[in-house]
Amino acid sequence: MSKRKLSRQQRWRVEKIQAQRAERAERRTQRDDTALEAGDYGPERLGRVTAHFGRTLEVEAEDEHGDLQRHRCHLRANLEGLVTGDDVVWRTASDGSGVVVARQPRRSVLERPDARGQLKPVAANIAQILIVFAVEPAPHPNLIDRYLVAAEATGITPVLVLNKTDLLPDEGGELRTLLARYRELGYHVVSASTQRENGLDALHAGLTERTSVFVGQSGVGKSSLIDRLLPDRQLRVGALSVDSRKGTHTTTTATLYHLPAGGELIDSPGIREFGLGHLEEHEVARGFIEFQPYLGLCKFRDCHHRQEPGCALREAVERGDILASRFNSYRHIVDSLEPDRSP
Ligand SMILES: Nc1nc2c(ncn2[C@@H]2O[C@H](COP(=O)(O)OP(=O)(O)OP(=O)(O)O)[C@@H](O)[C@H]2O)c(=O)[nH]1
Ligand SMILES: [Mg+2]
Ligand SMILES: [Zn+2]
Numbered sequence: 001m002s003k004r005k006l007s008r009q010q011r012w013r014v015e016k017i018q019a020q021r022a023e024r025a026e027r028r029t030q031r032d033d034t035a036l037e038a039g040d041y042g043p044e045r046l047g048r049v050t051a052h053f054g055r056t057l058e059v060e061a062e063d064e065h066g067d068l069q070r071h072r073c074h075l076r077a078n079l080e081g082l083v084t085g086d087d088v089v090w091r092t093a094s095d096g097s098g099v100v101v102a103r104q105p106r107r108s109v110l111e112r113p114d115a116r117g118q119l120k121p122v123a124a125n126i127a128q129i130l131i132v133f134a135v136e137p138a139p140h141p142n143l144i145d146r147y148l149v150a151a152e153a154t155g156i157t158p159v160l161v162l163n164k165t166d167l168l169p170d171e172g173g174e175l176r177t178l179l180a181r182y183r184e185l186g187y188h189v190v191s192a193s194t195q196r197e198n199g200l201d202a203l204h205a206g207l208t209e210r211t212s213v214f215v216g217q218s219g220v221g222k223s224s225l226i227d228r229l230l231p232d233r234q235l236r237v238g239a240l241s242v243d244s245r246k247g248t249h250t251t252t253t254a255t256l257y258h259l260p261a262g263g264e265l266i267d268s269p270g271i272r273e274f275g276l277g278h279l280e281e282h283e284v285a286r287g288f289i290e291f292q293p294y295l296g297l298c299k300f301r302d303c304h305h306r307q308e309p310g311c312a313l314r315e316a317v318e319r320g321d322i323l324a325s326r327f328n329s330y331r332h333i334v335d336s337l338e339p340d341r342s343p
Contacts, residue, residue: 059090129215137219214265
């Protein structure tokens with residue numbers, strides 16, 4: 001069979017599957033509407049999305065005794081883009097399943113661009129983004145800065161977590177020096193190890209009383225950290241799938257867990273990096289927090305901080321007030337933005 005013929009057939013199959021899917025969603029919506037009108041669903045209740053599987057959500061809500069229960073819910077067709085952490089209004093059916101009828105306003109949302117560059121929400125109503133790095137796999141150059149720029153753009157507080165410190169050489173290693181530099185810039189930096197007694201004490205202290213999302217490259221230990229912080233390991237099984245090539249557990253969906261001491265942790269699938277293509281050059285500059293006092297002080301208002309005379313940023317670098325490594329990292333990121341948007 002020729003390649004072309006096969007692809008036409010494949011295309012036809014994909015279209016057929018999509019049509020069937022749309023038809024099913026349509027039928028389900030009609031069924032929901034009929035059931036909602038007939039009063040087959042219980043009264044409206046508040047809940048929070050704790051996991052997301054395609055068009056099915058897991059919603060957590062208090063039962064009549066005040067205990068938290070999780071319910072499988074589906075979505076009404078007009079409610080797209082719900083994510084883990086969202087506060088929702090939902091109603092139960094007699095079989096215990098439910099339908100989500102509305103989303104509450106978000107206090108914050110972490111978004112990242114998908115493969116086509118479209119911004120997609122990842123998690124909502126979070127207070128801090130834990131950017132997890134590890135001694136192994138070591139972060140590529142600029143990766144920490146890229147994550148920080150992405151985090152600054154969301155307005156949600158970032159925290160740097162260096163995990164697997166049990167693998168660090170005794171003298172400290174380059175990574176420790178690197179993280180000390182971020183601490184000097186004013187970032188909250190925490191070291192952790194799931195392999196050491198009390199290795200998570202410092203991390204734990206910053207997690208109570210708020211919702212934190214763990215992000216970072218695959219394999220840095222996000223799930224392991226959460227696993228060690230939780231007493232009930234059984235909770236975690238549903239969110240992990242075994243990567244048969246590496247024999248490791250890879251997280252496939254963002255899932256919310258409760259810390260016994262209070263606070264919620266959201267595990268998220270590993271990503272190579274947060275794409276920054278949706279940001280403008282000046283937003284990247286704002287993502288370098290130590291640049292902020294100098295922004296707007298350049299001689300030219302539209303200064304690109306390249307060759308322009310009177311560039312306040314470059315002068316700060318020359319005086320040593322801004323680290324050359326950070327400025328180079330900024331240059332690198334700006335140069336990597338879509339070519340049609342950089343001068
Ligand atoms: N030596 C050492 N290994 C660790 C530590 N934490 C996690 N690991 C190991 O690192 C590997 C990856 O851990 P995961 O928790 O699956 O990593 P992840 O970040 O959740 O990965 P994804 O779900 O793919 O994004 C596992 O083999 C863990 O046992 C640590 O503190 N020290
Ligand atoms: Mg994981
Ligand atoms: Zn400038």
